[in-house]
Amino acid sequence: MTRRDLMKYIAAFFKTLFIVAFAASTMPAKGSDAFNLEEIAPGVFVHQGRIAEMSRANQGDIANIGFVVGEEAVAMVDSGGSVPVGEAALAALRQVTDKPVRYLINTHMHPDHVFGNQVFKEAGATVVGHRRLPAALGARADFYKTSIGNQIGPELAGAVDITLPDETVADEMRIDLGGRELVIKAWQTAHTDNDVTVFDPATKTLFAGDLVFMEHLPVIDGSITGWLDQTAELEAIPAERVVPGHGPVSAPWPEAIEPQTTYLETLAADLRAAIADGVPLADAVETAGQSESGKWQLFDFYNGRNATAAFAELEWE
Numbered sequence: 001m002t003r004r005d006l007m008k009y010i011a012a013f014f015k016t017l018f019i020v021a022f023a024a025s026t027m028p029a030k031g032s033d034a035f036n037l038e039e040i041a042p043g044v045f046v047h048q049g050r051i052a053e054m055s056r057a058n059q060g061d062i063a064n065i066g067f068v069v070g071e072e073a074v075a076m077v078d079s080g081g082s083v084p085v086g087e088a089a090l091a092a093l094r095q096v097t098d099k100p101v102r103y104l105i106n107t108h109m110h111p112d113h114v115f116g117n118q119v120f121k122e123a124g125a126t127v128v129g130h131r132r133l134p135a136a137l138g139a140r141a142d143f144y145k146t147s148i149g150n151q152i153g154p155e156l157a158g159a160v161d162i163t164l165p166d167e168t169v170a171d172e173m174r175i176d177l178g179g180r181e182l183v184i185k186a187w188q189t190a191h192t193d194n195d196v197t198v199f200d201p202a203t204k205t206l207f208a209g210d211l212v213f214m215e216h217l218p219v220i221d222g223s224i225t226g227w228l229d230q231t232a233e234l235e236a237i238p239a240e241r242v243v244p245g246h247g248p249v250s251a252p253w254p255e256a257i258e259p260q261t262t263y264l265e266t267l268a269a270d271l272r273a274a275i276a277d278g279v280p281l282a283d284a285v286e287t288a289g290q291s292e293s294g295k296w297q298l299f300d301f302y303n304g305r306n307a308t309a310a311f312a313e314l315e316w317e
């Protein structure tokens with residue numbers, strides 16, 4: 001490291017500290033801490049959401065969201081679980097750069113990733129998502145606003161103007177931030193039917209959205225077999241680090257996905273055995289995947305739902 005690099009590094013470090021201090025003063029959240037933001041690779045910033053269900057206290061700030069800064073423009077990846085979270089993210093971004101936010105990429109339809117969309121749309125961003133995102137989010141808009149209103153409160157949910165993508169990705173799309181290109185890839189049904197990943201070749205950083213869960217139990221709202229079938233292709237992405245949708249801001253790739261694969265394989269094997277033995281769904285969901293319970297947060301909240309969804313899918317094999 002040259003002296004110049006060292007000075008740049010030190011400057012970046014203090015800038016990050018400043019962002020955290022600044023955001024702490026602007027984040028309006030009740031009972032929440034500073035709006036954390038970390039530069040995990042040059043020009044790649046990630047905010048870590050809490051590993052929790054959405055609540056009034058956390059204002060829906062439960063997903064990892066971040067952004068990549070190019071020479072001319074910025075791309076945001078996901079917008080947070082409420083308007084205040086999106087606003088806090090944009091305020092933190094503005095402490096890093098004054099370049100325009102040219103894109104907002106939605107990794108999938110879930111409210112904790114898209115309820116801050118309008119903040120970035122109003123800031124001029126083109127919203128990009130999977131070709132199935134408009135239908136998926138559009139169909140669930142009323143349901144999400146009601147159900148999430150029960151979690152974060154009707155005022156916060158009511159402020160959300162469900163914002164659908166302006167451009168969609170059927171297979172792969174490259175976006176240019178000026179001297180820096182990002183690769184958006186649309187996947188077959190896995191976590192949901194509208195998952196995309198965002199790869200930054202410059203730093204070999206993969207934003208996986210909820211195709212990769214760490215610490216937080218994976219949630220199946222798409223297809224357990226589709227998710228497992230595409231894991232090898234995910235692992236083959238030449239990334240050095242991944243930003244999971246839930247968990248730490250960054251982890252080594254592809255090792256980071258291994259615990260999730262073990263969980264999904266275990267759940268599928270347990271359910272296939274139960275189905276083969278004629279065990280009814282109500283009994284199978286009580287036991288399937290239980291050997292994984294100590295390894296994950298929110299296990300009791302999501303495992304039964306995962307087992308129920310996966311049972312219905314595997315029953316038809």
Ligand SMILES: [Zn+2]
Binds near residue numbers: 110191245
């Ligand atoms: Zn999700």
